[in-house]
Amino acid sequence: MNETLKYVYEVDGSDFMSAGVASADVKKNLKMLGFSGDLIKKVSIAMYEGEINMVIHANGGIATVEVSDDCVSIVLADKGPGIEDIELAMSEGYSTAPDRIRALGFGAGMGLPNMKKYCDEFKIETELGVGTTVYMKVYNS
Amino acid sequence: MRIKDVASVLSAEILCRSDLAETEVKSACGSDMMSDVLAYVKDHAVLLTGLVNPQVVRTAEMMDMKCIVFVRGKNPSEQIISLAEEAGIVLMRSSYRMYTSCGLLYASGLKNEGNDTV
Numbered sequence: 001m002n003e004t005l006k007y008v009y010e011v012d013g014s015d016f017m018s019a020g021v022a023s024a025d026v027k028k029n030l031k032m033l034g035f036s037g038d039l040i041k042k043v044s045i046a047m048y049e050g051e052i053n054m055v056i057h058a059n060g061g062i063a064t065v066e067v068s069d070d071c072v073s074i075v076l077a078d079k080g081p082g083i084e085d086i087e088l089a090m091s092e093g094y095s096t097a098p099d100r101i102r103a104l105g106f107g108a109g110m111g112l113p114n115m116k117k118y119c120d121e122f123k124i125e126t127e128l129g130v131g132t133t134v135y136m137k138v139y140n141s
Numbered sequence: 142m143r144i145k146d147v148a149s150v151l152s153a154e155i156l157c158r159s160d161l162a163e164t165e166v167k168s169a170c171g172s173d174m175m176s177d178v179l180a181y182v183k184d185h186a187v188l189l190t191g192l193v194n195p196q197v198v199r200t201a202e203m204m205d206m207k208c209i210v211f212v213r214g215k216n217p218s219e220q221i222i223s224l225a226e227e228a229g230i231v232l233m234r235s236s237y238r239m240y241t242s243c244g245l246l247y248a249s250g251l252k253n254e255g256n257d258t259v
Contacts, residue, residue, distance in 0.1 A: 016196070
């Protein structure tokens, strides 16, 4: 693969049940491109957690994934309410997810820390009332 | 243990992808919280859960799991079954409760090979 491949997904914020479609597609594409199982798992988990977050907290958004031989880069951009305190949001167990989301098996406050754990590079930009963009990179080692 | 042995130990009904029932599995986890599965599970092949929604299949798919056991006789929808079919994940349903299901599998030799603690 000489050039960078780019995949763009609109993440539908209105339907929690369909969340994960973009992550599943990325996983399938990376498998087809012959990446290692370890890289595919890291990217899949980080992106899926991010996709779920976009649906729970931000009414969806845009996921952009760029794939080159040595790196998979994921950018998740939403126009949600923004994160008031990033440090608090990054701490394990802290969540603002409503009870109806917890009843569906999510909202344990592990999403952001887990995304960071599976990425080689992780950055959040957020502005209250404007939205949040998460940048993640996983290198092909 | 093969997936078909998991079904036999739990007197479970296989709901889809019975073509993969010969697949060997070496570890399992039980949880109704998918957040915890994503955060703490390592290389577990079988997920036991009482939670029934499509994100259970998505979670298992992302974690490279091979089999989902719905405990307490929970009945997945057609949408859930077709997602699992597409993802190549065996679904089954057991009438046993979570605690009993996990205990039966553990006692039958499906242990966790160093993944007992987080």
